[in-house]
Amino acid sequence: MPETPPAIELVGIDKRFGAVHANKDIHLSVAKGSIHGIIGENGAGKSTLMSILYGFYHADAGEIRVDGRPTQIRTSQDAIVAGIGMVHQHFMLVENFTVLENVVLGAEGGATLGKGVAKVRTALKKLSDDYQLEVDPDAVVEELPVGLQQRVEILKAMVRGAEILILDEPTGVLTPAEADHLFKVLRVLKEQGKTVVLITHKLREIMAITDTVSVMRRGEMVATRKTADTTVEELAELMVGRRVLLRVQKGAAHPGEVLLSVRGLTVRDGRGVTMVDDVSFDVRAGEIVGIAGVAGNGQSELLECIAGIRRQSAGQVFVAGTEVSPKVGPDALRRLGLAHIPEDRHHMGLVLAFEEYENAILGYHDDPKLLKGPFLDIDACRRDAEEKIAKYDIRPPNCRLKTANFSGGNQQKIVVAREIERDPKVLIIGQPTRGVDIGAIEFIHRRIVEMRDAGKAILLVSVELDEIRSLADRILVMFAGRVVGEETPEAGEQALGLLMAGIAA
Numbered sequence: 001m002p003e004t005p006p007a008i009e010l011v012g013i014d015k016r017f018g019a020v021h022a023n024k025d026i027h028l029s030v031a032k033g034s035i036h037g038i039i040g041e042n043g044a045g046k047s048t049l050m051s052i053l054y055g056f057y058h059a060d061a062g063e064i065r066v067d068g069r070p071t072q073i074r075t076s077q078d079a080i081v082a083g084i085g086m087v088h089q090h091f092m093l094v095e096n097f098t099v100l101e102n103v104v105l106g107a108e109g110g111a112t113l114g115k116g117v118a119k120v121r122t123a124l125k126k127l128s129d130d131y132q133l134e135v136d137p138d139a140v141v142e143e144l145p146v147g148l149q150q151r152v153e154i155l156k157a158m159v160r161g162a163e164i165l166i167l168d169e170p171t172g173v174l175t176p177a178e179a180d181h182l183f184k185v186l187r188v189l190k191e192q193g194k195t196v197v198l199i200t201h202k203l204r205e206i207m208a209i210t211d212t213v214s215v216m217r218r219g220e221m222v223a224t225r226k227t228a229d230t231t232v233e234e235l236a237e238l239m240v241g242r243r244v245l246l247r248v249q250k251g252a253a254h255p256g257e258v259l260l261s262v263r264g265l266t267v268r269d270g271r272g273v274t275m276v277d278d279v280s281f282d283v284r285a286g287e288i289v290g291i292a293g294v295a296g297n298g299q300s301e302l303l304e305c306i307a308g309i310r311r312q313s314a315g316q317v318f319v320a321g322t323e324v325s326p327k328v329g330p331d332a333l334r335r336l337g338l339a340h341i342p343e344d345r346h347h348m349g350l351v352l353a354f355e356e357y358e359n360a361i362l363g364y365h366d367d368p369k370l371l372k373g374p375f376l377d378i379d380a381c382r383r384d385a386e387e388k389i390a391k392y393d394i395r396p397p398n399c400r401l402k403t404a405n406f407s408g409g410n411q412q413k414i415v416v417a418r419e420i421e422r423d424p425k426v427l428i429i430g431q432p433t434r435g436v437d438i439g440a441i442e443f444i445h446r447r448i449v450e451m452r453d454a455g456k457a458i459l460l461v462s463v464e465l466d467e468i469r470s471l472a473d474r475i476l477v478m479f480a481g482r483v484v485g486e487e488t489p490e491a492g493e494q495a496l497g498l499l500m501a502g503i504a505a
């Protein structure tokens with residue numbers, strides 16, 4: 001019997017962006033009916049490679065073969081015709097359309113009216129059942145939780161006949177339960193003979209779900225392993241080129257005076273729904289207080305309120321003993337010594353159209369060190385940015401590059417460096433390592449612990465329970481807007497999980 005050709009074969013793919021050599025002579029073979037993981041440091045070139053495969057970018061050299069046939073992929077339409085579907089990190093859905101409308105939109109054959117729509121509805125129902133996607137075709141997308149929106153993206157690809165599905169960091173935005181469901185869907189896809197390419201920073205996911213894993217480093221494909229034959233430690237080392245500490249090292253905390261105090265804080269969203277409900281806690285100098293919880297239980301609103309981005313409807317916030325009026329904005333808070341690493345770097349942390357050095361000082365442009373008379377000293381700003389680039393290993397090391405052209409993880413490092421290096425008294429942090437590779441996670445975690453040991457008060461929100469447990473000295477669990485329990489980091493995952501699910505101990 002003739003051997004089945006690989007679902008995808010990349011032969012000598014090469015791509016440069018100016019001075020950045022993003023993909024260097026890449027060879028990759030993805031077996032049909034397998035789940036193939038791709039891992040690599042931030043900026044290693046993973047998204048670029050997948051964008052070439054999906055027709056967003058054109059390779060400077062090399063060939064793409066699909067099912068053994070050389071295939072020209074010049075646009076995403078070519079990719080769809082070749083049977084390739086993609087689920088992006090940032091979904092590409094029309095939010096006020098229904099699921100069905102989103103799936104119909106742009107579907108091949110222009111099925112926009114009457115019978116066409118009825119056909120898509122039937123196809124959607126079948127695919128939804130076959131792959132356990134469980135999505136209501138008439139639900140409006142913006143009213144669906146993130147996990148379901150992602151399933152709509154998968155459905156969209158499947159309706160267009162995808163045989164190969166590429167997912168770029170699909171679990172970054174999911175709750176643990178949603179991630180579990182996604183993996184179930186991917187396994188069903190595989191059982192049905194589909195091929196899945198999964199880009200992720202989470203080695204646990206690689207070990208749990210992939211058959212094969214390829215590692216990229218600095219634009220090159222450095223290794224491919226059968227998942228069963230490798231370990232997390234080996235993969236970490238292959239990615240970063242050195243051994244990585246997979247655990248945070250920290251001594252006991254020595255809490256001092258209270259630097260952040262929250263009393264009876266209540267926050268309502270734009271529709272008047274109570275998101276934070278009568279929350280009180282203190283964070284002392286020299287301690288890290290973690291807030292655990294499933295995304296959407298008020299943690300984001302709590303952080304935004306303390307950071308001066310949202311107003312409370314009741315309650316008080318004190319920073320270093322001074323009561324912060326609800327009218328005080330982020331600038332005045334910065335002057336009180338509060339720094340904020342926001343959860344969503346795109347909406348709140350960065351202006352993507354700015355050059356890197358402009359973002360590196362965003363919000364701090366009244367720092368006397370950066371001024372010459374009343375004006376910004378551009379040379380001083382660039383020097384300041386370059387120091388941070390070196391210290392945080394931000395790549396490429398070019399402070400004049402537009403921020404949009406840095407990879408996701410490097411953008412995150414730009415925000416983290418800016419906020420930590422201003423030496424604040426109180427640091428509030430949301431999802432510090434979202435989209436960040438393990439080498440950089442190790443570095444960011446170490447800096448957070450150093451900040452604690454230097455006497456800063458740190459409030460950390462993360463949906464990664466591992467991250468909370470390894471960094472926090474005390475853990476508050478939020479559910480439905482309330483703090484429902486306090487635990488030590490020694491508390492088991494199960495005990496925390498129950499609290500997070502709203503089941504009191």
Ligand SMILES: Nc1ncnc2c1ncn2[C@@H]1O[C@H](COP(=O)(O)OP(=O)(O)OP(=O)(O)O)[C@@H](O)[C@H]1O
Pocket residue numbers: 017020022040041042043044045046047048049395396405406407408409410435
């Ligand atoms: N449009 C572009 N213009 C200039 N440089 C770019 C562009 N897109 C990507 N790059 C650069 O190419 C390199 C590879 O980026 P890519 O996004 O592929 O990395 P990645 O491995 O996906 O990283 P991450 O894990 O952080 O998402 C980076 O140095 C990035 O700055």
